[in-house]
Amino acid sequence: MTDVRTKPLASLDPVGEPVVVVLQSQVSFSAEPGETVYAAAERHDLCWPTACGGRGICGLCVMEVEEGRENLGPIGIEERELLTRLYGADGERPEVRLACRAKVLGDVTVRRRGVKPRSSRDGDKT
Amino acid sequence: MTIEQQIAKHHANVEKHHLQFPETTMWPEQIQLTEEETLYPTSEYTDPERLKLELERVWYRSWQYACRQEEVANPGDYYEYVIGTQSFLVARGEDGVIRAFRNACRHRGTQLKKGKGNAPDFTCSFHAWCFSLKGELVDIPDRHLFPGVTDEEYRLREVGCDVWAGFVFINPDPERAKQQPLLEFLGRVAEDLEPYHMERYRNAMHAVIHLDCNWKAAIEAFLEAYHVSFTHPQILAYLDDVNTALETIGDHSRMIVPYGVPSMRIEHVDEAEIYEAYFNKSATSFRHKQATSLPPELFDEDGTWTLDIPIREYMMQHHERIGQESGHDYSGLTREQLVDDYDYHIFPGFKFNSHAGACLGFRSRPHPTDPNKCIFDVFKFIWPNEHEPIPEPAPMVEVEYTDPSVGLVLSQDFSNLAKVQRGMHDETLTHVTFGSPEVRITNFHNVIERLLAED
Numbered sequence: 310m311t312d313v314r315t316k317p318l319a320s321l322d323p324v325g326e327p328v329v330v331v332l333q334s335q336v337s338f339s340a341e342p343g344e345t346v347y348a349a350a351e352r353h354d355l356c357w358p359t360a361c362g363g364r365g366i367c368g369l370c371v372m373e374v375e376e377g378r379e380n381l382g383p384i385g386i387e388e389r390e391l392l393t394r395l396y397g398a399d400g401e402r403p404e405v406r407l408a409c410r411a412k413v414l415g416d417v418t419v420r421r422r423g424v425k426p427r428s429s430r431d432g433d434k435t
Numbered sequence: 436m437t438i439e440q441q442i443a444k445h446h447a448n449v450e451k452h453h454l455q456f457p458e459t460t461m462w463p464e465q466i467q468l469t470e471e472e473t474l475y476p477t478s479e480y481t482d483p484e485r486l487k488l489e490l491e492r493v494w495y496r497s498w499q500y501a502c503r504q505e506e507v508a509n510p511g512d513y514y515e516y517v518i519g520t521q522s523f524l525v526a527r528g529e530d531g532v533i534r535a536f537r538n539a540c541r542h543r544g545t546q547l548k549k550g551k552g553n554a555p556d557f558t559c560s561f562h563a564w565c566f567s568l569k570g571e572l573v574d575i576p577d578r579h580l581f582p583g584v585t586d587e588e589y590r591l592r593e594v595g596c597d598v599w600a601g602f603v604f605i606n607p608d609p610e611r612a613k614q615q616p617l618l619e620f621l622g623r624v625a626e627d628l629e630p631y632h633m634e635r636y637r638n639a640m641h642a643v644i645h646l647d648c649n650w651k652a653a654i655e656a657f658l659e660a661y662h663v664s665f666t667h668p669q670i671l672a673y674l675d676d677v678n679t680a681l682e683t684i685g686d687h688s689r690m691i692v693p694y695g696v697p698s699m700r701i702e703h704v705d706e707a708e709i710y711e712a713y714f715n716k717s718a719t720s721f722r723h724k725q726a727t728s729l730p731p732e733l734f735d736e737d738g739t740w741t742l743d744i745p746i747r748e749y750m751m752q753h754h755e756r757i758g759q760e761s762g763h764d765y766s767g768l769t770r771e772q773l774v775d776d777y778d779y780h781i782f783p784g785f786k787f788n789s790h791a792g793a794c795l796g797f798r799s800r801p802h803p804t805d806p807n808k809c810i811f812d813v814f815k816f817i818w819p820n821e822h823e824p825i826p827e828p829a830p831m832v833e834v835e836y837t838d839p840s841v842g843l844v845l846s847q848d849f850s851n852l853a854k855v856q857r858g859m860h861d862e863t864l865t866h867v868t869f870g871s872p873e874v875r876i877t878n879f880h881n882v883i884e885r886l887l888a889e890d
Binding site: 366394 | 664665667668669671672698700701702703704705707708839843847850
């Protein structure tokens with residue numbers, strides 16, 4: 310993936326909690342330790358692409374971890390199987406994770422397009 | 436299409452994205468299936484006697500796709516087509532006419548040709564009985580020893596054969612072929628597809644895949660978009676499985692899947708993601724003809740998406756431009772047909788996803804004796820650049836369904852099918868159940884039942 314976006318990030322990070330930075334979407338937000346990336350985004354009223362609502366079924370919340378892979382909980386068998394089924398060899402790369410399954414343990418920087426505050430979405434275009 | 440008030444909420448994206456569909460298509464909510472159509476016995480996928488009947492009364496009596504005209508381009512070119520236990524030879528004569536014959540020497544039955552090739556006549560490898568490319572008996576060694584053999588009685592058995600849009604169809608039953616010529620059999624499907632100019636297409640890939648499922652189950656997997664959200668969620672970013680329109684057309688059917696818009700099941704997708712998914716993740720991405728990474732010109736210096744038209748419109752313009760550069764005539768296509776998937780099923784086992792300038796074709800054929808197996812062909816038919824030399828047709832290759840060349844989307848479909856077939860054998864599962872999104876499948880079954888009821 311190529312990050313063509315360089316704008317400053319819109320930040321939603323209270324002091325003391327792990328921070329998730331989402332490149333390509335230009336947002337960051339805090340997560341409670343052990344909370345999944347997707348759940349933390351939802352809690353901040355951020356729209357993260359999904360068709361199953363974070364149930365680990367659709368795989369659309371897929372993200373690429375840029376930094377802090379060790380600050381995410383370990384990948385489970387089901388998460389890896391789904392990623393492989395949906396994305397083939399790409400899904401087998403260790404930096405590819407599902408936001409709805411990856412638990413935040415520390416600061417992490419990921420790549421994912423289309424993560425936006427619900428209030429700022431441009432519903433007419435997509 | 437009229438969207439009644441009560442179902443409008445299910446199809447809100449039609450208005451949002453200005454989607455257009457032909458008046459004759461329907462939404463699943465507008466379709467009522469009978470109980471008979473809804474419930475279909477599992478035994479009809481597993482019973483060897485049923486398979487035998489389907490071969491005799493459906494396949495040995497129906498028009499079916501055999502090969503492309505470019506595969507028998509020159510006089511003497513022949514192409515073997517096999518269905519069930521029967522083998523046929525499609526051949527172009529010295530007069531340029533394409534005919535089809537039963538592939539059996541009239542002497543003692545030896546198959547005359549295998550595969551494809553070119554020959555001046557069909558000479559049997561056993562005793563050298565010789566037949567012309569028109570099927571005439573032209574020579575028998577020591578003919579005086581066969582006083583009862585007449586030229587007329589011992590000519591090759593010719594079967595129905597005709598060409599539509601570059602596709603050579605045969606009908607093993609010549610009488611039925613006369614009663615209902617190919618164009619009459621195709622009906623409105625032939626008219627619908629005329630603007631695509633598929634006669635200009637070339638067979639760019641032909642993969643033969645042996646699947647562990649019944650031939651009906653295999654083709655049925657591609658007759659609905661209901662499975663997309665769970666089997667292929669990675670492509671929901673660029674196609675709308677919810678706003679997919681359906682239509683039965685006599686024995687055939689179609690569905691229209693909007694491309695260049697995300698599924699209504701997703702709250703939001705960036706335009707850049709739609710672009711990437713459309714050009715890189717589609718089973719028909721082979722038709723895009725150029726590198727498909729995100730073009731930098733679509734972003735400003737801050738990395739903000741700058742395209743001031745909907746991405747769907749951008750894709751239409753893209754295909755229009757590629758068509759012009761390639762010398763293609765898309766003047767008969769609607770704007771929607773430049774990007775959307777117009778998916779046609781031609782009874783019994785042929786279907787294709789039509790797009791401007793290319794289509795992905797599938798053909799499902801029964802195993803000769805085992806209802807739990809079938810032969811599945813995957814084709815890429817591409818309109819070559821008219822300004823470049825026309826490529827030779829691709830050779831037929833046999834591949835495993837797990838082969839990477841099959842592609843991720845199709846391998847996801849195929850990996851379901853063996854499980855489907857195994858489940859059909861469950862003693863307590865007497866019927867499979869179809870809903871209105873699967874109306875093309877119930878139409879398919881209705882035609883089969885009609886043909887099975889004929890003598």
